[in-house]
Amino acid sequence: MFTVPASPTILVDAPAPIPAWALAERAVIAANAEGVQAFLAAFVDGRGYTRGLEHYGITDGADDAVEPIRNWPIAHALGGDDAIIEAWSTVWENHLDQYSRAWVPEVASVSEGIYYREFMPQFDWEHISEGMAGFYFYGLSRPDDPRYAIRLRRFAGLYMNEDSTAPNYDDQHHIIRSLFNGSRGPRMTPPNATDWDGPEIPGGAPGRRTRFLNSGNIVGDHPLNLNSTNLAFHAYLVTGDEKYRDWVLEYVDAWKERIDQNGGNIPSNIGLDGKIGGEWGGKWYGGVFGWNSPDEGVRNYVFRGPPEAFGDALLLTGDQSYTGVLRRQLDNLYAEQRVVDGHVEIPHYYGDQGWYGYVDVNGRSPGLGNRRRGETDIYIWGLQDHDLARLPKTGWIGYLEGDQPDYPLTALQEALEEVREAGQRIHDDDTTLQYPTGITRWERSNPVATEALVNLTLGGADPGGSGHGPLPLHTQVRHFDPVARRAGLPPDVAALVEKIEANSVVLTLVNTSPLTTRTVTVQLGAYGEHQCNSIRTRAGATPCNGRAFTVRLTPGSSETLTIGLERYAYRPTLDFPWDQGAPEPM
Incomplete structure (x- = not known):
């Protein structure tokens, strides 16, 4: 017996032919679990260490060793087998040990371990973030793991002046004092x-x-450092301790104010005196990885940190002005657009000469390389027509707009092919081959596909973790199994978010089993931040007031629900629905 964790409960007893997308969705969920086992067999030794030499640095550092498996915890939280999260946890724990034992005498900060106290000693948040993605996502499935809370408190404390040996944060000027920190x-x-x-x-x-010859001036704050807010954000989700929320908002608000002072353009250096461009002759666009980075002038990373931090602040407050900061920066770029041969181009760089580095809006560039992902995020957060107008009406966005009805099946078939191709690379891998350049053999061999599942089952953009993030999850819904008392879709259940509007979400649920009744709990928002007001089915409307509701599906049954909701009504939490108690308003 189990206790149904949420009210109301809706019974669906309407058998119908199982749609192809539902079967494909369950196939992807199952394939991910098989892919994990294939990866483990090829690339993880008996100690739980990733096979190969340990390296330090941008080319192939500690972050690269676990970056390829960053989405494994998401695969579990979507409904994948428990073996997925157990495998990730094993690799992560041993990864921390492996890289803590690996010393690099030539580099002072890592001469006693590439990790020090299980964290990067001094490095930039472009790369710290890439290595931390799976750790953040782990909390979606295991929020009550005591090791998780201990590490989040300790890691967040590195940026809250709770560790006297790591004075990263200046609480007078509200800056992180260097691009290299930890x-x-x-x-x-x-x-x-x-x-x-x-x-x-x-x-x-x-x-x-040679790209690093002009990259010595790292003093002062940089947008990349905004990635550090993910530590305190997740610490708040797990502990509910207000100090973490307060710190995130203090640091983000300081950046918000400076960006406003700078006409909506994100400065790429804040001096030790708290002034824009303070370490680069007053130039707001100066700095390593800045608008015209001295690192070959192409790596403009100012959009790697602000989406994470302003997204954290939005989830903590419900205040859409945080979305507006990113929107205004994009508005500034589009205000400089030009049309060349019928194609719209916008600049991705700024220097003494002004805006430059024009790129097709649908093209790619080393600078602001995650711009399109950022534009998608901003639309999903605010659901404004102004933001939608910038996006191509293809793929997932096209489907939500009603233009590509076959997209769910196509996307899930492509996800299965992604798993197959990665599995083939694993099968073909030559384990005797040496890699003198230091590139990990498994970088492109992650046989776990989650982007289509996040889009379709949760109604959210991919949270990334490589070059863009990792962002927290910004989704319409999240699913839980009240029988197994775990995160993710129960066995046999498939979900499809078909439409997203300001005050409603259309969600179809299918029980693909011909023999077994299944029960699923649907939470509003990834962290229970949205309020459910009503649920309309073919049987009529059911009132709802809270974060979640439960649906029981008899064998072969399906139902399309239109869920009325108020967005960003509640403080976010990682607690499962049956552990949450009364929600706390924003």
Whole structure:
């Protein structure tokens, strides 16, 4: 017996032919579990260590060792087998041990371990973030793991002046004091190429290290550091301790104010005095990884940090002005657009000469390379026509707009092919081959596909984790299994978010089993941040007042529900619906 965790409960007893997309969805969920086992067999040894030499640096550092498996916890939280989250946890725990034991004498900050106290000692948040993605997502399935809360408190404390040996944060000027920061505090001296990328590797890419010759001025704050808010954000989700919420808003609000002062353009350097461009001659566009980065002038990473931080603040407050900060930056770029051969181009860089580096709005660039993802995020957060107008009406967005009815099946078939191709790369991998350039063999061999599942089952954009994030989940719904008392769709159940509007979501649920009744709990929002007001089915309307409701589906049954909701009504939490108690208003 089990206790139904949410009210109301809706009974669906309407057998119908099982749609192809529902069967494909369950096939992807099952294939992900098989893919994990294939990856483990090929790339993880008996100690739980990833096979191969441990490296430090941008080319192939500690983050790259676990970046390829960053979405495994998401695969479990979507409904994948428990073996997925157990495998990720095993690899993560041993990864921390493996890289804590790996010393690089040539680099002072990691001469006693690439990890120090289980965290990067001094590095940039472009790469710290990539390595942390799976850790954040782990909380979706295991929010009550005591190790998770302990680490979140300790890691967040590195940026809240709770660790006297790591004074990363200046609480007077509300800045993080260097582009290089971590468990050993901020680096306040110029790094050289070895500090950036580790010792030179024989046979490595020729000329690669020259990109760091002009990248020594790392003092002061940078948009990348806004990624650090994910630590305190997740600490708040797990503990409910107000100090974490307060710190996120303090730091984000300081950036929000500076961006407003700068005409809506995100500064790429804040001086130690708290002034825009303070370490770069007053130039708001100066700085490593800035609008005209001295690192070959192409790596403009100012959109890698603000989406994460302003998204955190939105989830913590429901205040859409945080979305507006990112929207205004995009407005500034589009205000400079030009049309070339019928194609709209916008700039991705800014220097002494003004805006430059024009790129087709549908093209790619090393600068602002995640712009399209950011535009999708902003639309999903605010659901404004102004933001929708920028997006191509193809793929997932086209489907939500009613233009591509076959998209769910197509996307899920492509996800299965993604798993198959990665599995083939694993099968073909030559385990005896040496890689003198240091690139991990498994970088493109992750046989777990989750983007289509996040889009279709949750109604959210992919939270990323490589070059864009990881963002917290911004979704319409999240599913739980009240029988197994776990996160994710129950066995046999398929879900499809068909339409998203300001005050409603259309969700179809299908029980693909011909023999077994299944029960699913539907939560509004990834963290229970939305309020359910009503549920309309073919049988009529059912009132609802809270974060979640439950649906019982008899064998072969399906139902399309139109869920009325109020967005960002409640404080977010990682607690499962049956553990939440009364929701706390924003």
